[in-house]
Amino acid sequence: MTRFQNSLSKAITLKAVTLGAALSMTAGLALAADNTVSADQILHALQPKPLTRSLSVGPQADPAASAKEISFVKTLRNRATRSLSLGEREQIAEIAATKPKIDLEIQFDYNSASISRNSTLAVQELGKALSNPNLRGSTFVVAGHTDGVGSDSFNQDLSERRADTIKRYLIEKYGIAGSDLVTVGYGKTKLKDTENPNDPINRRVQVVNMDTKTAQQ
Template identity: 35%
Template sequence: MTITAPKWLTGLSLALAAALPVQADQAEDIQKIITSLAPVQQESTAPAQEAARGVQIGGRTVWVVPQHSIDLQVFFALDSYELTWRAREDLAALGHALASSALRPHRYLIAGHTDTTGDDAYNLWLSERRAESVARFLVENFPIDPQRLVAVGFGETRLKTPGNPTDAINRRVEVTLLLPARPEANAPAAAPTAPPPVESVEPVAPPEQPLPGTLQKDKDGNITITW
């Protein structure tokens, strides 16, 4: 698993569900993910207000905190959004981290990215299906509320290595902290002098019939699983 994360802090308790055993070689990866994605705590133990960026998805704006983000290289079969066995193994650490007490109160954007191989419209569609596959795997295999995860595809619009657009590192899943941290919270707290940039993401047209075993989002962003 490839993780892009700042130097991780010590002292955060994993507090993982007892029903989900953690392999010894996963502990360090889980702790790194927790530290990268957890909001900075103030002395009052409340999350500190950090710089957020608005991203418009399907007619609504969600607020992401880029400082708390990781990139995961998730392996899919060619032209497929089905997770490989290796992808499932790599995503286990993320599932444990999101189920931990440190991250459980918070919501996250699950963003799919592709390289530039193939048609851009197809890449956009495929990246969203892959993000949904990751979110579905997490909620089906770990005690994670589906409302905590918002899946979106960016296709080839946010390359990790623009100088090498077909590199495998561009085919990744990005996990980013969303504000508000809790559904009832207001975010961001204070309006800046100039409004923060809002990035538009064109909604991806679904197939004519819902694909079996995929996540579906309604206009309010609610996620349901179709079988």
């Protein structure tokens, strides 16, 4: 093989490797995008559900209970995450159990409250959803959860800081009113998979629409 042919062969091989790497990267990005929950999906999950007749006689139909719930949610607005007591955090979780909600796999840098580059799209989709006029005026809880690795105090602090990071992002990038966003951290106290506490599925951000209104059917 001549020197020219050898050089040409090397150039073709290098070009093929470069193209293969580019295609692999593109495929990875496409896969990441496919796994991201869209703004429409988030919007659908957070919109108040129709109240049917069969559901109209439950605890939520109690005017006193509803008034108490509304009053409590109002006290949460403009509150700092760290100002919430353990009892208040549990009360938020109790109310949230009956509200429209969605778990988002928003990842952060290791032992950090900085949003991972791979999760930027997920937070952007959340921002688009919360900007939708159909959700205007609602109060949203942004709850941070960690996995079971580490101490209780470390994970509690980390979950609070991560929830605050999401709130700041939504305020700065999408103009969401800070008073409409209530942040709370649960650390590792409310694992999604209790049998596998160290599973990454436990590291998540849950968003809950605390609005007391129901959609018209």
